[in-house]
Amino acid sequence: MQGVTVKVVTLLEDPFVMVAENILGQPKTYKGFSIDVLDALAKILGFKYEIYQVSDSKYGSQLPNGSWNGMIGDLINKRADLAVSAITITPERENVVDFSKRYLDYSVGILLRKPEEKINIFSLFAPFDLAVWACIAAAIPVVGVLIFLLNRLQALRSSATQNAPQGQPANGVVGSGSLQSAVWIVYGAFVHQVALRIVMGSWWLFTLIVCSSYTANLAAYLTVSRMDHAIRSFQDLARQMEVDYGTVRDSAVYDYFRNKGTNPLEQDSTYAELWRTLSRNNGQDFSVSSPSEGIRKAKKGPYAFLWDLAVLEYAALTDDDCTITVSGNRFSSKGYGIAMQHGSPYRDLFSQKILELQEKGDLDIMKQKWWPRTGRCDLNSHASAHPDGRSLKLHSFAGVFCILAAGLLLACLVAGLEAWWKSHRCREEAPKEVTQSRVHTEDTATLYFKDPDTSPDLVELQYTQL
Known part of the structure; x- marks a missing residue:
């Protein structure tokens, strides 16, 4: 390919293809992961390329009349030799164009806003329902009145038989002859008396059970509240009803869920439920027209955007406020490749050089450049709960x-x-x-x-x- 100039059609998709800083009067230049792969192939094979953006801003899907739009349509109509962007290899596209070996694995991810921690200053009262607290509060005066009546009755009997003082029972209970003192006994931790053991024993047993139940439920409540309830899989997304979700209409992801959701042999009902939501009103209710619109909608929330995992990870890594997170399955048999005209002589040559770049680790270096493992935003901030525990904050005891x-x-x-x-x-x-x-x-x-x-x-x- 020495001295050959090929025409490349592309579509802007961070971080695969992005517009670089343009100099006035100079041709528009591009940067990104796919551009780095294309430059590496051009350097190895010795070809040059001219690049332009597709007019309809679509990757390519088949229309009802059988024709194709987007970059796939430009390849079919021979307006371009190569299509380079975040274009996925699908069976439908391989029927009309050729693809090189994949240079990056492809999987579908979920982009959504990070859940915000809800502050409840009365969270320590959550282990018991309001009705339980009301019954406990009502039990205090009831037991107090009962102690008062029994003490009075015993005091009268002692006064009649032993000429004991009216305010002091013969059993030695001091200060329990009034209603105020009887109610206060209920709050006491230890009662110096011999009589009324059945009543006080029942109250102590009741208090022991209530305290034990409260302690156990409080520990469970604090443990559950520390665990992250973020959506981690398609199953979690299909089961919940609070967050709307969608993808780009007439895209490879849209077709993926349609094929999985309408396949009668598919045993997992998750995809059928997801497809019912995605296809509601022909995809007009929750799906969007472009990936950038879906990312903006997910940042505002509550909304989950289903799209290419690599694109979503880059969006989360470069988010200014680090308010979005990504989840999804990172294992997939699909990938991103360079599309070319059907029967193109460049297919085997490009595939061979891509495999060589993989063997030498050059593709991993390029990937690390655009998807750094460490950065300002943490992609795994919601991946697990805090196994080492957290200290209770002030608002928990407020x-x-x-x-x-x-x-x-x-x-x-x-x-x-x-x-x-x-x-x-x-x-x-x-x-x-x-x-x-x-x-x-x-x-x-x-x-x-x-x-x-x-x-x-x-x-x-x-x-x-x-």
Whole structure:
């Protein structure tokens, strides 16, 4: 091929074919993985090429009248000698054009926006349903009232038989004679009493079961919440109903799902379900007209774009915000090749040189250039859960701190009301005669005098015993 100039038709598809920086007055130049492969073949075989973009921006599919559009149509109509881009080798295309050996494996991937972590400050209450929490809250006063009634009944019996004080049962339970004290026992961790063992034993057993169930469910809830629920396969995509999905209409991927979904011998019903969604309203509902439109739609979300895995990986690697991720099967019997006219003398020559590039590792070097393994964006950020665990963040405990703050504020409010109430009652019930209020350790006492004739105010007098 020394000195031969071939005409090449192409289609822009990152990172296979992209427009390089153009110099004013100079012909348009291109770059990309497919362009690197073409340049390597041109250097080895010694040919030159002229390249142009296909007019309809399509790879090539058969029309109802039997003709072909896109780059395949240009090859059939002999407007071009070669077609170089992210063009896949399919049986339908091989019937009308020739392909070289594949220079890159092909598989279909899923591009979608990374799931955002939902922040719930009351997530620690999630192990129990609202009805369970309500029943637990209702059980506290019920048990407290029952303890109060049983204590009162036992106190009356003890008073009648042993002349015991009304407020102190004979069994030694101190401070449980009032409803307030009985309810407070429910909150206690240890109760010093002999009677009411059945009630308190039942309550302790109830508390033990509730605490154990809460601990177990909380651990399971936090484990599940840490696991990633991203869509990883076509089966996951077909089962869910929250995310719409589509591909490019009248493309090789579109034909792939149509053939798999309408094949009666296909045992996996996943493809039939996917095809029903993709073909809804002749593909107008969810499918798009170009790969760039599908990528933009996936970035906005919620939308899953089905397309060539290599193209989707490059889009995820070069995303400015690293908000999209890729999943899919990386094992496929198909691949990308260089298309040429049917019966072209270049087929065997190109295939041989492509195999040589594979053997020397040149194709791997080119691939690493356009799909770096390490970069700003991580393609495998959703591939697995965090097996080493994660520490609980502040928002997980925010609800508990809010409840603690509310309890502290309520306690301060109640303390203020109690102080005001006791002060008000002391003013109303103060005796007219002199009363000794308190005696200090240094033999100091405070006397209060009330003069009903002159002033209702109290007059304080301190004296020290000589």
